[in-house]
Amino acid sequence: MLLLSLAVTSIVGTVIPQNENPAAYFRAYGEFVYKLFNLLGIFDMYHSWWFQFLILLLTINIVVCSIDRLSATWKIIFVKNPLFNLSRFRTLSQKEVFTGKQNPEKLSTVYETVISGQFGYTRVEETDKGLCIFAEKWRWTRFGVYIVHFSVILLLLGGLIGSFFGFEGFAIIPEHEKIDSLRIRNTGQVRALGFEVLCDDFNISFYDNGTPKEYRSSLTIIEHGKPVYKKDIIVNDPLRYKGINIFQSSYGKMPSGALQKEKIHKKDPPEDITLNFASKESGNAYKIKAVIGKPVDLPEGLGKFVIVEYRKSAEFGGQNIGQAYLGILTPKDKNPINIILPLHFPNFDKMRGGAVVISVAEQETKIFNPGEKSDQRYYTGLQITKDPGVWVVYTGFIGMIIGIFITFFMSHQRVCIEIVKRGKQSQIIITGTANKNKLAMQNRIKKISEKLINLQ
Amino acid sequence: MNSSVLLSITTFAYGLATFFYFAFLIFKKPLLGRLGTWTVFTGVVVNAAGIILRWVESYRLGIGHAPLSNMYESLVFFSCTIGIIYLVIERKYKTSVFGAVATPLAFLAMAYASLSPNINDRIQPLIPALKSNWLIAHVITCFLGYAAFAIAFGISLIYLFKQRDAADKSNFLSHFPKSRVLDELTHQMVMFGFLFLSIGIITGAVWANSAWGSYWSWDPKETWSLITWFVYATFLHARMMRGWSGKRIAYLSILGFMAVIFTYFGVNLLPGLHSYGSG
Secondary structure (H helix, E strand, C coil): CHHHHHHHHHHHHHHHHHHHHHHHHHHHHHCCCHHHHHHHCCCCHHHCHHHHHHHHHHHHHHHHHHHHHHHHHHHHHCCCCCCCCHHHHHHCCCCEEEEECCCHHHHHHHHHHHHHHHCCEEEEEECCCEEEEEEEECHHHHHHHHHHHHHHHHHHHHHHHHHHHCEEEEEEEECCCEEEEEEECCCCCEEEEEEEEEEEEEEEEECCCCCEEEEEEEEEEEECCEEEEEEEEECCECEEECCEEEEEEEEEECCCCHHHHHHHHHCCCCCCEEEEEEECCCCCEEEEEECCCCCEEEHHHCEEEEEEEEEEEEEECCEEEEEEEEEEEECCCCCCEEEEEECCCCCHHHHHCCCEEEEECCCHHHCCCCCCCCCCCEEEEEEEEECCCHHHHHHHHHHHHHHHHHHHHCCCEEEEEEEEEECCEEEEEEEEEECCCHHHHHHHHHHHHHHHHHCC | CCHHHHHHHHHHHHHHHHHHHHHHHHHCCHHHHHHHHHHHHHHHHHHHHHHHHHHHHHHHCCCCCCCCCCHHHHHHHHHHHHHHHHHHHHHHHCCCCCHHHHHHHHHHHHHHHHHCCCCCCCCCCCCHHHCCCHHHHHHHHHHHHHHHHHHHHHHHHHHHHHHHCCCCCCCCHHHCCCHHHHHHHHHHHHHHHHHHHHHHHHHHHHHHHHHCCCCCCCCHHHHHHHHHHHHHHHHHHHHHHHCCCCHHHHHHHHHHHHHHHHHHCHHHHCCCCCHHHHC
């Protein structure tokens, strides 16, 4: 009955991979005729109910089979005094026989020390014809196959955890911008990240032959308005933060030109502005970061300056001068002066003829990507995932490798060295069994026999 | 001396070894077998030297990377692993008859790599996706597995021919060990290959997780490697649990190798993440 159920379940095990073949083929082919497959509803067949059902069937098969057999194996593995059936060893056809020059008692003590060095368990028993040394090792390797099966279950479990509690999504961040959510792949749902990701910079480098060498995004994680973590990510080197992984996935160029420049400054008010202050008296120039509404002290005791507001299209003398900051300069011991700082005309403030010339430092976009046109801006495409099941899967991976190794390359080996009394001498018969790889066991028996012959 | 010269010598050596091994089977002169062994040994040494030199050359070009990055380099490495595994078998089983099975495969792989117009043998810079330490572990383990499966395939073919030739009429086949030994050797090779295929898939999955953020994405190559894995898992279950042996096992081994071949070559025709393996 047990054997029959085993046979049936192994048939199931052999049928499943065959069902997989056309499946995989269709999936691969589906890329070409996406629409057709979408229409047929099997485009996403790996997540289809019938495919999941097959996986479930495989899982049940493994579990049932393993539990079924484990109870039997359990009894074999956990025994205090392993049973050795002498008559079974005597019937083995492969045996090594030689003659010893001493009586069985003396030989057995010599042999036992040699054998116990090679096997974990040894025992000497008296037999009807003399003495017998039983030895065995690696009884526990009978567990190997269960380790493999358990690992397969872990893999599936890890995958399940991932699909329930994890997500896989995508986000596009233009340089200098940030995001706080992502789009889930397949469904297109928007999901909040719980923090913000700022793309400080994106760089692509090329080999001499023009093929891409590296895609690099400099990212900053911002939590509660504060940057908490910075990392450059490249393909194969993601950023991991609070269980969320961010991978370099794709990139592209933002639509170029004025439109895009406008976009930069649409983010009103900009977070930090760098201003140039050139002192007329000393000829020195200073770069100072400013924030709208916060006065800054000028070097050389030149006074104070504060940006009051930002205008997308400021006017001066009835002329539109484009984007500009409006500020107030308060020179030392003098009255405040209204100042206009147009972004596109750095020399504008020179006309005022004051003690200090103020201008807006060039936008950072222009410094980046020296190989590119100054107004070229990239966006970076990021794969964003969360998979709490990944450690379960990795445990399964490790277990599987170890399990397969144990299952195929280690075996429960037993030897029986029978020492039969022949007058003053003895005849020694060595036999052995292994639950796997019997050919190798035969060689092992030969080696043991050679070693024992040499002891004389 | 550059790597392409060394690899041409390798191709020639494997071809010559194939010739010696076949001559050995036909004329049954042990000298021919020994000649074959030394030729294939030379081939493996030159092959390995060629791979190392190619590695060095890539650094000289300023694009240094392990020579395991495209179809050409993988085929060269494949030949080398077949050669090494074969030499181990020859030493372990103390017979050089299997040379006639293994060396033609190594020779074919090398010849295909060198002669196929679709295969570019130039050293190319590594694309960003391949820049990972997992590359070496992934490719080496996969190809150790593939090489073992290739040899298992060859032995299974011999097994089937031998079964047909029940009266032992063929001069050629009679030199091979008994069917039982062939059967057992196939099993050994498949177990070895299965371990390395598993490690190969696993290292690939771990790598994918660090590069793309997902350890499994049903990419055609992944799926086909899984199918291959399933076929060999079936092989092992059928043998261990249901006691299959002989013809049925030989057919399963051949079926498994077909899946390997498709995973290796066929999948490149399909779009997917592994597209760099195609040229």
